[in-house]
Amino acid sequence: MKQNRKKFAGIVLAAAMAMALSGCSSKGTAPVLTVDGKEVTLGETKGSVFPLTEFAMEIPGQGTPMEMMPGKSWLSTFMTLKKDGKSYAYLYVYNPDRSEVLVTSATIYKVTFSMHSEETEASFWAEDNILVNGVDYSGMDAEAVKETMAEYKALSEESEYLSYRDGKYLYRFDLDENGIVEEVEVEMEIDKSYS
Numbered sequence: 320m321k322q323n324r325k326k327f328a329g330i331v332l333a334a335a336m337a338m339a340l341s342g343c344s345s346k347g348t349a350p351v352l353t354v355d356g357k358e359v360t361l362g363e364t365k366g367s368v369f370p371l372t373e374f375a376m377e378i379p380g381q382g383t384p385m386e387m388m389p390g391k392s393w394l395s396t397f398m399t400l401k402k403d404g405k406s407y408a409y410l411y412v413y414n415p416d417r418s419e420v421l422v423t424s425a426t427i428y429k430v431t432f433s434m435h436s437e438e439t440e441a442s443f444w445a446e447d448n449i450l451v452n453g454v455d456y457s458g459m460d461a462e463a464v465k466e467t468m469a470e471y472k473a474l475s476e477e478s479e480y481l482s483y484r485d486g487k488y489l490y491r492f493d494l495d496e497n498g499i500v501e502e503v504e505v506e507m508e509i510d511k512s513y514s
Contacts, residue, residue, distance in 0.1 A: 347485035347486020347488045350485075350490070350505050351452055352449050353449065353450040354400070354408060354430075355402060355445070361488065361506070361507040362507040364427050365425065366398075366410060366423045366424055366426075367423065371383065373402060374400055376401075376410065378398055378399075383423065384422035386421075387420065387421060387422070388421070388425050390416050391414065391415065391417065392414050393411075393413035393509060395411075397410060398411075398423075405443060405445040408431065409432065410427055410430060411428055411429035411430075412426060412427055412428065413425060413426055413428050414426065415509075429507065430504070430505050431502065431503065431505075432444070434448060434457050434500060435448065435457075451503060454467050457500070458500075460498050460499055461478075461481060464500060465481065471490065478498070479493065487507055488507055488508075489504075489507075489508065490503075490504070491503070
């Protein structure tokens with residue numbers, strides 16, 4: 320009788336561990352973006368990684384947001400991240416904590432950016448492209464993107480864009496008319512039901 324209880328307890332423990340491990344892997348691995356030498360891990364890094372003495376973080380038409388962001392809230396409006404007059408990315412932030420924080424110090428959950436184009440004289444995008452998990456997607460075609468994203472679940476591999484999922488993390492690559500990456504979007508899904 321004692322042996323059966325031990326076996327049963329062992330089976331329950333093994334099942335619980337398997338469920339815990341599979342739960343962890345279903346969350347995915349947080350993407351790391353490198354922006355002008357600064358590392359951003361989605362869902363972990365605060366906007367304050369970009370000091371306002373070096374970078375400009377502005378909501379278009381509203382300037383630098385100096386107000387406080389309530390706890391358990393998110394900003395649906397993007398902020399542009401600029402340096403020396405060039406745009407690096409659009410940042411989207413949220414505040415998962417209970418206490419309020421300055422908007423520019425909230426947690427980054429989404430980053431979108433376009434590639435600098437030599438074809439347009441007045442390109443306002445920085446020539447230094449952002450690395451996504453150490454990869455520079457500038458100049459890549461669809462096949463090269465598929466190769467780099469092979470370990471992730473493909474959601475769409477249309478001729479105009481490619482999208483992938485890694486647990487709660489989403490990647491999207493918009494292609495130009497020549498099939499070359501022109502815009503990248505990396506997002507961590509968050510619960511947007513709170514304020």
